[in-house]
Amino acid sequence: GNSVTQMEGPVTLSEEAFLTINCTYTATGYPSLFWYVQYPGEGLQLLLKATKADDKGSNKGFEATYRKETTSFHLEKGSVQVSDSAVYFCALRASNYQLIWGAGTKLIIKP
Amino acid sequence: EPEVTQTPSHQVTQMGQEVILRCVPISNHLYFYWYRQILGQKVEFLVSFYNNEISEKSEIFDDQFSVERPDGSNFTLKIRSTKLEDSAMYFCASSEWGAGAPADTQYFGPGTRLTVL
Numbered sequence: 001g002n003s004v005t006q007m008e009g010p011v012t013l014s015e016e017a018f019l020t021i022n023c024t025y026t027a028t029g030y031p032s033l034f035w036y037v038q039y040p041g042e043g044l045q046l047l048l049k050a051t052k053a054d055d056k057g058s059n060k061g062f063e064a065t066y067r068k069e070t071t072s073f074h075l076e077k078g079s080v081q082v083s084d085s086a087v088y089f090c091a092l093r094a095s096n097y098q099l100i101w102g103a104g105t106k107l108i109i110k111p
Numbered sequence: 112e113p114e115v116t117q118t119p120s121h122q123v124t125q126m127g128q129e130v131i132l133r134c135v136p137i138s139n140h141l142y143f144y145w146y147r148q149i150l151g152q153k154v155e156f157l158v159s160f161y162n163n164e165i166s167e168k169s170e171i172f173d174d175q176f177s178v179e180r181p182d183g184s185n186f187t188l189k190i191r192s193t194k195l196e197d198s199a200m201y202f203c204a205s206s207e208w209g210a211g212a213p214a215d216t217q218y219f220g221p222g223t224r225l226t227v228l
Contacts, residue, residue, distance in 0.1 A: 032215045042221055043115075045219070093215060097206075097212070097213050098167060100156075101153050104154075
């Protein structure tokens, strides 16, 4: 079946540090992959997506590359800011259109 | 920018009571979803809805749950007789329709926190 595994949090970094949040998936076929972000007190916002192998999604300085060989979609950012503090969710789109979610990773950025 | 809205933001109810959670999807979207997140657990799919019918539903979506699009703008989730384990954050989402399928991207509302006492 379909599943998404992402690294456990919280992840605590200093401002301007490099960020990686790991995400791996199990799926039949090649599903679209997503990163959503949830800021404190807010809903789930799409951060970026990739729809096929080797695609790179990017937004707001965040990037993730769809790696078919390693079934991964790791989220990266070169220099994080305090305002990036949030919970980040990796998800895949199953064949019946529902999203299958990872557990979420809480990111804390200290000034 | 258009957005999905949900009301109320927080609902407290007694076990056994009926609750209705309301959502207003983005106006030109045709495919709708409900998800829930129990505290400390993963977001889980409940149901999807298209053309006034349920398209898919999960095992969680049993006879206690129902969805409705009562008019051209609202999309509701009803829980007929709430249980303690229904306490969760409920998210509504919508997506465009094109080329015979819903678009990849689902746009989410801010959620309704349901607390069952």
